[in-house]
Amino acid sequence: MIVAQRELAGGRQEIVAVDTHGGVVDVLARPSSEWTFQAPKIMPDGTLMAYRLRPGEQFNLHSDRNELVLFDGPGLAPRVIPRPVVKAGLNRTVWAQHGHAAPTTHGTLIHAAVEWETWWIWPIPVRKQWVCVETDLTGRLTGARWVDQAEPSWTPRGLTRISTVGTGAIITPTRRFEKLGSAVGAKSFGWFDPHLSPDGSKVVWLDIASVGLDGTRSGLIVGDTTTGHIHHLVAPTLAMQTDAMWLDDWTLVGSRHIDGHWRIVLLGLDGSTAVVPNTQDCTAVHVST
Numbered sequence: 001m002i003v004a005q006r007e008l009a010g011g012r013q014e015i016v017a018v019d020t021h022g023g024v025v026d027v028l029a030r031p032s033s034e035w036t037f038q039a040p041k042i043m044p045d046g047t048l049m050a051y052r053l054r055p056g057e058q059f060n061l062h063s064d065r066n067e068l069v070l071f072d073g074p075g076l077a078p079r080v081i082p083r084p085v086v087k088a089g090l091n092r093t094v095w096a097q098h099g100h101a102a103p104t105t106h107g108t109l110i111h112a113a114v115e116w117e118t119w120w121i122w123p124i125p126v127r128k129q130w131v132c133v134e135t136d137l138t139g140r141l142t143g144a145r146w147v148d149q150a151e152p153s154w155t156p157r158g159l160t161r162i163s164t165v166g167t168g169a170i171i172t173p174t175r176r177f178e179k180l181g182s183a184v185g186a187k188s189f190g191w192f193d194p195h196l197s198p199d200g201s202k203v204v205w206l207d208i209a210s211v212g213l214d215g216t217r218s219g220l221i222v223g224d225t226t227t228g229h230i231h232h233l234v235a236p237t238l239a240m241q242t243d244a245m246w247l248d249d250w251t252l253v254g255s256r257h258i259d260g261h262w263r264i265v266l267l268g269l270d271g272s273t274a275v276v277p278n279t280q281d282c283t284a285v286h287v288s289t
Helices: none
Strands: 002-007 013-019 023-029 036-042 048-053 067-071 079-081 085-088 091-103 109-119 125-135 141-147 149-155 158-163 169-171 176-178 190-196 202-212 215-224 230-237 241-248 251-258 261-268 273-275 282-287
Touching: 002 023, 002 036, 013 036, 013 282, 023 036, 023 048, 036 091, 048 091, 109 149, 141 149, 149 190, 158 190, 169 190, 190 241, 202 230, 202 241, 215 241, 241 261, 241 282, 251 282, 261 282
Parallel strands: 036 282, 091 149, 125 149
Antiparallel strands: 002 013, 002 282, 013 023, 036 048, 048 067, 067 079, 085 091, 091 109, 109 125, 125 141, 149 158, 158 169, 169 176, 190 202, 202 215, 215 230, 241 251, 251 261, 261 273
8 A cells, every 4th residue: 555645735734545557546634723644654454654743844844743643543533652751760761853653564663763861850961862762552662772773664574774873874684785985875965764675685765965055956776685786776866856665676656846746656677767647746655564
């Protein structure tokens, strides 16, 4: 199943189901006057998950106050998954910037967050770092954590994520792609949003080549997890490109800014590109695993 967010008026978004032939086929979650929904994902059991924000807010820019919610069924109010807070002696640890929750195949979520450790009485920072943490669906920590890593994605083959240390790296279950000294994208602004192919042989990630007054140049890099070879599937361009997920081992789906609107596109590893009809203003595409 493919889900996406579709832009509406007034800084609001709705969550839609998408077919690769006909485009949007259903509206799964509608915004209210108080809330809007962004960055949808489908849990392995088919449950819809999204981030809830105030109209006009943006998932990446306001990650310090977004709320992760589950839609347990049609007509039911979304259920908020609380952020973890850990108290230890005079200190407490909270997860400030919070996002990119990846549903796993064993009924948990892996979140990326800026972890703040502060004094309990006075909010004086003791420690700050990026970390991926695993919780159950009530927000309770399982104990699994990956320090100095962010932007997790999950397949049955395991966890893929980025390193936040130094210039960064893409980390898959079987291979690490270092940005420093890379033959492709070494001088880019940053690497983000990695996704492993279903067979585990390839990983794709978003290459933000530059951010400037003329706009953002972005493309897609594909890496071979066996040989380590990487190449640009989509060369960096000002025609903005989002991250992409795998439909199968040879086809990717993502969003691209075309003629003033976001649209969903299919990208073949052979270089082919096809715009999915009836997907104007759709982005934040997710494919259930």
